[in-house]
Amino acid sequence: MDKKVLMKGTDAIGEAAIRAGCTCYFGYPITPQNEIPEYMSRRMEQVGGVFLQGESEIASINMVLGAAATGMRAMTSSSSPGISLKQEGLSFLAALELPAVIVNINRGGPGLGNIAPSQGDYYQATRGGGHGDYRMPVIAPASVQELYDLTMHSFDIADLYRTPVMILGDGMMGQIMEPIYLHDRPEVELPPKDYILDGAEGRPSRIVKSLILDPAEMEEHNWKLKRKYDLLTSRIPQWEEYLTDDAKLTIIAYGTAARIAKGAVNRVRSEGLKVGLIRPITLWPFPDEAIRNAAKKTKLFLAFEMSTGQMVDDVRLALEGSVPCEFYGRPGGIVPAPQEIARIIERFWLQREL
Amino acid sequence: MKPVYVRPKSLKPTPFHYCPGCGHSIVHRLVCELIDEMDMRGKIICVPPAGCAVLAYNYFDIDVCESAHGRGCAIATGFKRARPDKIIFTYQGDGDMAAIGTAETLHAANRGERITSIFINNAVYGMTGGQMAPTTMLGQKTSTSPYGRRSEIEGYPLKITDLIATLPGAAYVTRTSLANPAKIRETKKSIKKAFEVQIAGLGYSLVEVLSPCPTNWKVTPKESFAYLENIMEKEYPIGVMKDITTQKG
Ligand SMILES: Cc1ncc(C[n+]2csc(CCOP(=O)(O)OP(=O)(O)O)c2C)c(N)n1
Ligand code: SF4
Numbered sequence: 025m026d027k028k029v030l031m032k033g034t035d036a037i038g039e040a041a042i043r044a045g046c047t048c049y050f051g052y053p054i055t056p057q058n059e060i061p062e063y064m065s066r067r068m069e070q071v072g073g074v075f076l077q078g079e080s081e082i083a084s085i086n087m088v089l090g091a092a093a094t095g096m097r098a099m100t101s102s103s104s105p106g107i108s109l110k111q112e113g114l115s116f117l118a119a120l121e122l123p124a125v126i127v128n129i130n131r132g133g134p135g136l137g138n139i140a141p142s143q144g145d146y147y148q149a150t151r152g153g154g155h156g157d158y159r160m161p162v163i164a165p166a167s168v169q170e171l172y173d174l175t176m177h178s179f180d181i182a183d184l185y186r187t188p189v190m191i192l193g194d195g196m197m198g199q200i201m202e203p204i205y206l207h208d209r210p211e212v213e214l215p216p217k218d219y220i221l222d223g224a225e226g227r228p229s230r231i232v233k234s235l236i237l238d239p240a241e242m243e244e245h246n247w248k249l250k251r252k253y254d255l256l257t258s259r260i261p262q263w264e265e266y267l268t269d270d271a272k273l274t275i276i277a278y279g280t281a282a283r284i285a286k287g288a289v290n291r292v293r294s295e296g297l298k299v300g301l302i303r304p305i306t307l308w309p310f311p312d313e314a315i316r317n318a319a320k321k322t323k324l325f326l327a328f329e330m331s332t333g334q335m336v337d338d339v340r341l342a343l344e345g346s347v348p349c350e351f352y353g354r355p356g357g358i359v360p361a362p363q364e365i366a367r368i369i370e371r372f373w374l375q376r377e378l
Numbered sequence: 379m380k381p382v383y384v385r386p387k388s389l390k391p392t393p394f395h396y397c398p399g400c401g402h403s404i405v406h407r408l409v410c411e412l413i414d415e416m417d418m419r420g421k422i423i424c425v426p427p428a429g430c431a432v433l434a435y436n437y438f439d440i441d442v443c444e445s446a447h448g449r450g451c452a453i454a455t456g457f458k459r460a461r462p463d464k465i466i467f468t469y470q471g472d473g474d475m476a477a478i479g480t481a482e483t484l485h486a487a488n489r490g491e492r493i494t495s496i497f498i499n500n501a502v503y504g505m506t507g508g509q510m511a512p513t514t515m516l517g518q519k520t521s522t523s524p525y526g527r528r529s530e531i532e533g534y535p536l537k538i539t540d541l542i543a544t545l546p547g548a549a550y551v552t553r554t555s556l557a558n559p560a561k562i563r564e565t566k567k568s569i570k571k572a573f574e575v576q577i578a579g580l581g582y583s584l585v586e587v588l589s590p591c592p593t594n595w596k597v598t599p600k601e602s603f604a605y606l607e608n609i610m611e612k613e614y615p616i617g618v619m620k621d622i623t624t625q626k627g
């Protein structure tokens with residue numbers, strides 16, 4: 025029987041990874057996610073797994089790559105400046121089609137920025153900060169329970185599609201404590217790992233490589249990857265809708281921003297404004313369908329982000345100009361209260377005469 | 379009749395793409411002979427570099443995992459930690475090992491990772507067309523040190539193997555040369571020892587091989603052997619720098 029336990033966001037990620045069968049963790053300290061490597065250093069020892077603090081984020085992601093090529097479930101975690109250093113490795117993981125889970129607890133930036141919660145890494149995460157024509161599933165939990173459940177889910181997506189998967193949280197997600205259920209690992213039928221390197225005993229030798237010098241072959245590889253990304257786009261988009269049925273104004277927000285937005289929706293609803301919320305859970309692939317469906321009913325969208333405006337581009341791309349989308353943002357580590365967002369909603373409501 | 383010279387089983391029957399006289403071909407053969415002789419094919423994994431040896435998997439008939447430039451020792455660490463029962467080796471050039479990958483290399487050695495690195499020092503960036511390497515010697519002309527390497531501007535040849543020999547995690551560290559058949563045989567013995575040290579779980583093992591790059595040295599293959607012996611070996615003296623299996627106490 026599942027029982028509820030009080031858990032911090034970062035610990036929930038670590039525990040979910042362990043229970044999902046992750047046996048290799050490599051990482052380098054950076055605030056605000058140090059609790060993940062700290063948790064993993066304790067737990068991996070207990071379950072006989074591997075914890076190693078790399079000498080850098082570059083080393084850590086490459087250790088993940090090596091472990092993934094042996095067929096082990098492997099992960100790393102970091103925060104914004106460290107994720108920048110992992111981009112080379114992410115491109116290689118995508119090219120080599122190796123599964124791995126990468127956690128980014130997004131802090132304020134650019135540069136060293138600060139250690140406050142931010143959503144400034146949306147572009148880097150969803151557009152691929154690494155080089156080359158690849159995509160990477162990006163998942164944005166908005167509660168400790170989701171951090172737990174979606175971390176487990178991320179390992180399955182990684183194995184099912186042989187791809188790196190990023191969990192994009194922020195300092196707030198990592199630090200909050202909430203009661204959660206420690207669900208068992210879901211039963212998912214996974215493909216056999218016929219690509220792993222473990223010494224060519226009794227079989228032909230294998231090569232894990234991304235170098236494809238012949239452009240015709242490289243093109244074919246790019247299209248092969250693209251078919252996989254199309255499959256992911258048709259299969260894995262996930263989102264939450266809140267009071268969207270009769271909404272004239274629909275807010276789009278993810279992660280911590282979505283929780284603030286939900287509070288704001290409740291406030292303005294109590295004043296009679298028909299406002300709803302769509303919370304993308306997968307940021308890539310983006311839940312275009314949810315946005316397009318909502319566009320049939322709603323008159324105005326409002327994207328709210330803890331950045332100067334990044335996800336709003338995806339909302340507008342999904343809308344293709346059908347319905348306007350306004351933007352409100354608080355970058356730099358500011359976490360606004362629901363009252364502030366409620367005021368913004370009211371302002372747009374009046375301006376647009378909804 | 380007993381054959382005296384056969385292609386090692388773990389060396390694919392693919393003609394090498396390396397330039398005539400290149401040291402990579404020689405070391406590839408030595409490694410494959412050892413894989414056969416030590417019966418390692420079923421448990422060994424190679425991590426080749428970005429460098430002229432990037433295509434090593436076209437020749438080694440064993441499991442191979444590509445690496446981004448310089449990251450070999452980190453990837454090998456991931457392999458070994460995940461599968462301590464396997465034999466893992468990186469095969470790296472001087473740029474790969476001692477410039478872009480210095481951190482990964484030094485830290486893997488310092489952690490005493492049970493891996494082996496075969497380090498081909500040809501004092502240039504072979505693959506990209508003969509630019510200056512960290513190991514380029516003072517006065518040596520390359521395509522990016524056209525006036526010869528000057529210490530005031532480009533600094534000094536980096537002796538990463540000497541550095542690694544000072545680290546407690548390193549169990550066996552040696553420098554060899556391909557300058558003549560006797561030294562080539564010595565190189566093979568050293569690589570063998572390095573694998574043995576890994577298999578015994580003693581720590582990190584490293585064989586630096588001074589290796590000719592006639593193309594970028596702009597000499598004939600024959601001249602390149604004299605260059606190795608008379609010039610490179612002066613800057614980089616060959617010999618064992620550390621061997622914990624023979625140390626007392
Ligand atoms: C990140 C990155 N930077 C640069 C390169 C280009 N590059 C490939 S190999 C190489 C240097 C190779 O020299 P070395 O390691 O000495 O090997 P050699 O070819 O001499 O055997 C460089 C600069 C690359 N592949 N990746
Ligand atoms: S460029 Fe130099 S290192 Fe590269 S294959 Fe030719 S001789 Fe060998």
Ligand SMILES: [Mg+2]
Nearest residue numbers: 471472502504
């Ligand atoms: Mg070189």
